[in-house]
Amino acid sequence: MKKSYDYERFLEAKGVRLFEPLGIQEIALAREDARVAIELLRKAAIPILGGDVYLQRSAVLEHSFTSWSTNVLPNETNDSYLKRSLTDAEKFIRELDEVSGGTPLFVFVIRDQ
Secondary structure, eight states, X not given: OOSOHHHHHHHHHHOEEOHHHHSOOOEEEEHHHHHXXXXXXXXXXXXXXXXXXXXXXXXXXEEEEEEEEOOOOTTOOHHHHHHHHHHHHHHHHHHSOOBTXXXXXXXXXXXXX
16 A cells, blocks of 8 residues: 555645755645644554654754654554554644744654555
């Protein structure tokens, strides 16, 4: 199975490409868009392995050096890991404090399908 078509289309429509400002092949999402993306991944049954946070400060994008990850636990089922990984991502995004002088943008690392 490949990545969710709806998720890919959403990234293309709403995402901020990080190649030009930072030289990396990633697409970041604003907080509210990241929440929508999680729902698209939930529908596609694709876990989020973790992610990175970048900061938008005026016209400048920079790495915040903040990230999270959700590892598979011993004897954990795929379904359990899927649910936990998405819940962890939601919690991280919800609880990340606003960064002084910058707007957080989120990049997800998802399991290849």
